Amino acid sequence: MKNILCGAAAALALAVAAAPASAQTSERHYAGTAFGGYTITNPGFFGTLAGELGVATQVGTRYRAQADAPSDTETATPVVDVVFTLSGSVNKDCSFYSGNNSNARNIDFGVIGVRTGDNENVNNAFEMVGPAVANIDTLTAGCNFNNNVEIAKDDIRGLVNTAPGGYDTNEFQANIPYEVAASWTGVALNAQVAGSPQSLTVGTSANAGTKQQGAWRSRMDIDITAPVVTGKGLVAGDYSGTTTLTLRAL
Structure with missing residues (x-):
């Protein structure tokens, strides 16, 4: 009996022995x-x-x-899942373009006209001729997170004459009440919906107001109106007041 392992057969045997997962x-x-x-x-x-x-x-x-x-140093894993966790952060921010200098924010009504004619009825003398109105708008306003839109007057009386001298309080007053109304496009707090018209009004007899919002960005219009003071005349002098609009990220 002869058993001869030729070169070709030897090569085949080595190939089989090297196959993955073979015994x-x-x-x-x-x-x-x-x-x-x-x-x-x-x-x-x-x-x-x-x-x-x-x-x-x-x-x-x-x-x-x-x-x-x-043997393998660990159990072989023919499929490997590698999970990469990506992270980053965006700072909370609110923006309101209010012009390039303080002059843009100084709202001067000029002379607030009163009835000065000597032919006026005594019940109308020195009363306001018409409302004082200011319109402010900016094309850039908003916050990138839940926020409060706040409006606050420095004095609930409105525009105040701080040096009125003496006057008959039954016939005159030294303040001019005013209303502030802001409007923009936004969403309710925590809402994830398309923006819709929003507004906040602080009336003539109110000192401040606030409205909570989700993130928004849009034009904002602010209208300030001092209605005609009736029943009393206005004491001569300078009238002033400040209104603060605050966009506050929560």
Whole structure:
């Protein structure tokens, strides 16, 4: 009996042994001529003794093939998911373009006309001729987070004459009440909807007001109106007051 392992067959055996996930090779084969010829393949303890005896007495031969390599250091993972957590932050901000200098924010009504004709009825003398009106608008206003829109007057009396001298309080007054009305496009607090017209008005008899909003950006219009004071004349002098608009991120 002849067993010849040629070069081509050897190459094939190596390729199979190197294939992924194949079992490690451990082969032991015996063959001999005694007892009319025999073969023993991968024997246990007694078969190995018999095979080795044939080799020792020169009536048999042996073939062995062993292959070994270290195992994976960890359990193999054919699919790996890698999760990248991305993060960043945006600062809270509110914006209101109010001109390039303080002159833009000094609202001067000029002369607030009163009835000065000597032919006026005494009940009309020195009363306001008509309302005092100021219109302010900016194309850039808003906040990028939940916010309060606040309007506050420094004096609930409105425009105040701080040096009126003496006067008959039954016939004259030294203040001019006014109303402030702001309008813009926005959304309610925490709402995630399309913007709609919003407004906040602080009336002539109110000192301040506030309205909560979600993030918004739009044009804002502010109208200041001092209605005609009736029933009393206005004491001569300078009248002044301040109104503060605040956009406050929450």
